[in-house]
Amino acid sequence: MDKKELAGFLEEIATLLELKGGNPFKCNAFRNAARAVENLDKPLSAFKSPKDFEQVKGIGKSIAEKIINAVETGRFAYYESVKSSIPSGLVEMLKIPGLGPKKVRAVYDRLGIYTVGELEYACRENRLKDLPGFGIKTQENILEGIELLKRSRGRFHIHEARHVAQVFYDDLVKLPSVTSIAIAGSIRRFKETIKDIDLLVSSSKPEEIISRFVSQSLVNDIILRGETKTSVRLITGISVDLRVVSQEEFPFALMYFTGSKEHNIAMRGRAQKLGFKLNEYGLFERNSTQSIKLKTEEEIFKHLGLDFIPPELREDRGEISAAEKKPLPKLVCLDDLRGVFHIHTNYSDGIPTVEKYIHDAMQRGWQYIGISDHSQSAYYANGLSPDRVKQQIREIDELNSKYKEFRVFKGIESDILPDGALDYPEEILSLFDFVVVSVHSKFKMTEEQMTDRIIRAMRHPRTTMLGHPTGRLLLARDGYDLDMDKIIDAAARNNVVIELNANPFRLDLDWRYIKKAVEKGVLISINPDAHRLGNMDYAELGVGLARKGWCEPRHILNCLNVSEVEKILDRSKSG
């Protein structure tokens, strides 16, 4: 059992206890313990007895004993007993928007309903409207929620959400009564997938803002409409929340609506300890109703004794205590990039020619690109035979003579074969400036087999970089089973760079592991995995995720200039 699994059990216990109608504070205690486990900086094996766990804030005697038992036996006995006492369909019902534990409980107790399907049928038969606390409207909302649940899994890729958010932003920013406007929420924090879009506006005329907002052409229906808070759902199913506040409240609201929820809870706890109350309207001395006048988020953090915490870090994963002790890292920016690697051309499954990419990169002010088409086994992607490798290398050599101020690094994305070998013999591999190694086949290996396979490829002296390390496709496919800690250790040992694949359907390596990797001294390369010119824009998403992984420019391969990159590539080439 690992930390993630253990945290998952604790989280689910909290949910199950809520459904049972347990003490809400007790439920919360399990939820807090889940977060504490997730954020442990030592492996579970370092905790030998309940006493060790009790040292962790948020874990007390009772939960510590349950955890140690689970870790030792591999079975979470308490979880199993709670789970078996509740029909599993009730948990599924919680996913319906507008349905919480109390209402699910009521439906179950009074109507004996314990699946989403039955619930839908009961709504259509008008059986919910007479329950206490329910009515016609509640019943309709539940039906709509079920429809929505069926239609989509309720999350969206970040590039799509950013695009939509920008459309609303551009529309509202034109209104003269808007004094400040920001895209907040998980987009601002750069989460890899997005549930909904949060917009924040300060204005003296909220009604004007709100009526413009709800009449936007992308809007399908209005979920709620109040004086300051409005939610709409778009045709694509994504929902957009708008809050309108005064200019004095704006920095506090921006902080609040940027989240994360866990970060906010921790911040309010900190404020409380220091004798303040913090909410979306201000920062108040105890017993005062007058907010302290602060103009920016920076000032709020400062008032609470903290360095400014960039939005990407606000996940309650150690950023608050880090900001308390010393200045936070100076995170990488788009302007820090000097070039990108992992680009596919018309030689394999990309569309543009090498030269088109050169022009595109030069326009961005970059000094180099690294071409890496698919290797010969990737027949589905028109992988390069040895002859075509040589042909491309000749072409790149010519282009390098033609564009003296620019550099094209010659590379390949070599399949990692099932046994961990690379996809060309040494005589071909030695022609490249760099080699990206990636898994494109046989995804279903066991964790041990897959980990060994990849580590073997990383040990190859010609390997420069590990491509899309987990193979996940966001909202579509989980990554292959892998021991990522071992992979990161192997990268550190073998001087292998790990790719942060910036394609929005991948965003792989996951930001939670990026932080771990850079802490171990592994270099990260922000790669667009481009197949067309527009994909070069993915670099910006990659930078966002790198920031989320606490990366500074010094942690990123493609923040180095040409001669520094050459040194790194030579070093990894010679092993």
Next chain:
DNA sequence: GCCGTTTTCGGCCCGACTGTTTTCAGTCG
């Protein structure tokens, strides 16, 4: 169930909106 620089008992983050009520519970973020 957890926690403690007022506390080993009595709190536990906080507010908007909706739909149900006729002052409030539930849900959500």
